[in-house]
Amino acid sequence: DTAVSQTPKYLVTQMGNDKSIKCEQNLGHDTMYWYKQDSKKFLKIMFSYNNKELIINETVPNRFSPKSPDKAHLNLHINSLELGDSAVYFCASREGQTNTEAFFGQGTRLTVV
Amino acid sequence: SQKIEQNSEALNIQEGKTATLTCNYTNYSPAYLQWYRQDPGRGPVFLLLIRENEKEKRKERLKVTFDTTLKQSLFHITASQPADSATYLCALVVTGNQFYFGTGTSLTVIP
Numbered sequence: 001d002t003a004v005s006q007t008p009k010y011l012v013t014q015m016g017n018d019k020s021i022k023c024e025q026n027l028g029h030d031t032m033y034w035y036k037q038d039s040k041k042f043l044k045i046m047f048s049y050n051n052k053e054l055i056i057n058e059t060v061p062n063r064f065s066p067k068s069p070d071k072a073h074l075n076l077h078i079n080s081l082e083l084g085d086s087a088v089y090f091c092a093s094r095e096g097q098t099n100t101e102a103f104f105g106q107g108t109r110l111t112v113v
Numbered sequence: 114s115q116k117i118e119q120n121s122e123a124l125n126i127q128e129g130k131t132a133t134l135t136c137n138y139t140n141y142s143p144a145y146l147q148w149y150r151q152d153p154g155r156g157p158v159f160l161l162l163i164r165e166n167e168k169e170k171r172k173e174r175l176k177v178t179f180d181t182t183l184k185q186s187l188f189h190i191t192a193s194q195p196a197d198s199a200t201y202l203c204a205l206v207v208t209g210n211q212f213y214f215g216t217g218t219s220l221t222v223i224p
Contacts, residue, residue, distance in 0.1 A: 041151075048212070106155060
């Protein structure tokens with residue numbers, strides 16, 4: 001079984017549309033993250049979510065919103081997509097303690113045309 | 114401002130040599146530091162973790178050092194192999210579960 005799974009793997013959409021990326025982890029972790037990886041491969045943290053506490057990177061536009069229906073899921077909703085949103089988005093999870101590693105999903109390549 | 118910089122975007126070395134990657138950070142006080150490997154089209158995969166009170170950690174052909182005075186971590190791959198070719202990322206974990214990645218170094222091991 002895949003520990004952290006994201007769907008879809010590829011997403012092509014037009015500017016102005018609203019889209020969602022789903023993430024599920026079966027590891028029993030209580031902290032989940034969303035990262036954006038740009039063309040230069042830099043992984044930028046967007047959100048972290050722990051026991052219903054959401055920490056938002058202040059540089060993330062409010063068009064992006066995470067939704068967590070339960071501890072195993074953290075979905076990413078994006079409204080009014082822009083060309084600059086094109087990137088690979090990674091979901092990750094880890095246990096809440098600081099000395100644990102993160103497990104990443106396979107990534108979702110979003111292309112806005 | 115807070116920064117995590119890795120020595121170079123790309124590093125090429127000959128098979129069998131030791132690859133040394135650098136991670137420098139400013140304005141962070143990490144509880145510990147981790148190294149990840151990322152292959153094309155895949156998510157990062159955890160390799161090693163080192164705590165702020167540890168100087169060195171080893172795992173098979175991998176070695177990590179952590180100098181909190183210099184604010185630097187070095188990542189070594191000894192007896193490198195073409196299969197070690199990938200992008201390597203350092204990550205700082207600070208309080209509040211915040212997890213920040215460096216800029217990454219693309220390593221190519223030439224046969």
